[in-house]
């Protein structure tokens with residue numbers, strides 16, 4: 001039993017409030033406040049149907065098709081793959097049958113599930129939120145406990161609005177000191193993962209803290225928490241502050257009037273208490289973080305833009321040496337090559353990591369008055385972001401610079417909608433995974449921030465965006 005008088009972490013406070021029952025084997029039944037659904041949730045609905053079950057609280061679930069819809073059209077009839085078509089069209093059908101709100105294709109609110117939740121005010125501080133997608137950790141930027149779940153767990157949440165979980169440990173990741181000019185949430189999270197490794201946070205929930213984190217906008221914080229899972233974290237969280245409240249205020253599903261005032265009082269009590277202890281602590285110096293670029297096939301294979309491709313012979317053990325050798329062979333890179341000498345074939349700016357308005361503005365600032373020398377796509381995270389960018393004239397900036405301005409969706413992050421690269425194509429991508437084959441068979445993915453991706457698009461190779469006039 002937790003001691004209510006003991007200083008508690010943000011995670012502990014949220015966890016405690018959501019315990020339905022603790023089981024002697026260490027599992028806890030947690031109440032789930034919000035459940036997000038996407039087109040890949042099709043099979044969870046099928047399972048529900050096969051068992052003759054109904055959704056317990058359809059009013060707490062929200063859906064948006066994102067993974068399987070091509071981003072050159074908004075017509076579902078253009079989906080040629082029959083399996084994809086069934087999933088894209090199935091979400092609205094299942095939603096209507098069960099009474100779930102779905103932001104369908106054609107609705108300006110449609111977009112990537114992890115962009116739509118915060119944008120609509122569905123994601124709020126202090127709640128528990130789940131979704132059948134690994135990058136649900138994104139939502140923790142709003143000061144909530146959010147994590148990805150498997151397909152059978154999706155069915156469990158649909159039927160019971162609760163979920164069995166083992167309580168994770170906590171890790172505080174402090175970014176001390178101000179971030180330098182041109183440093184984004186993407187650079188911070190890549191620097192963290194390069195330091196702790198992809199398994200560094202296994203079994204933990206991260207709380208990102210320190211002046212470097214407070215400095216980030218909500219968009220930057222969403223990017224940071226999005227990739228917590230790539231550092232092994234079960235979830236990533238940031239204590240809500242005035243930036244969080246300003247971001248939420250007025251959003252369609254956010255509390256209003258007296259409910260807002262009441263919520264604000266509760267939200268302000270959420271940050272970790274002074275003296276609260278964490279199972280482990282990690283510290284990075286904010287001013288030391290540079291624009292980061294991945295060179296290998298894991299997000300931990302990241303180095304500053306000023307660095308070189310590492311030599312596997314210097315790796316600390318044989319396993320690491322073999323892994324690095326394999327990764328460089330796949331990536332077609334020679335040890336010692338300067339990162340700025342790596343030429344690219346294509347650019348993808350989008351995904352739930354980096355497709356928000358701030359990301360698009362940052363890429364546009366670099367693209368303005370220049371020309372893309374490789375095929376370059378901009379894929380906004382939602383219809384609303386697309387509209388906002390167009391109202392600011394950013395679509396024109398991109399078109400004049402030879403970039404392709406597309407519709408909202410996951411697109412080349414994973415390519416389940418058919419949008420993939422060619423074998424051996426080298427892509428500067430703002431997404432979150434650079435695994436073997438992630439963007440298509442044989443495709444070589446380098447993870448970067450939106451400004452760095454745009455800089456690569458107009459240079460044809462990786463370039464330190466801090467040296468470009470923007």
Ligand code: SF4
Nearest residue numbers: 135351352410413414
């Ligand atoms: S953008 Fe990529 S990581 Fe994010 S939800 Fe879509 S496929 Fe998953």
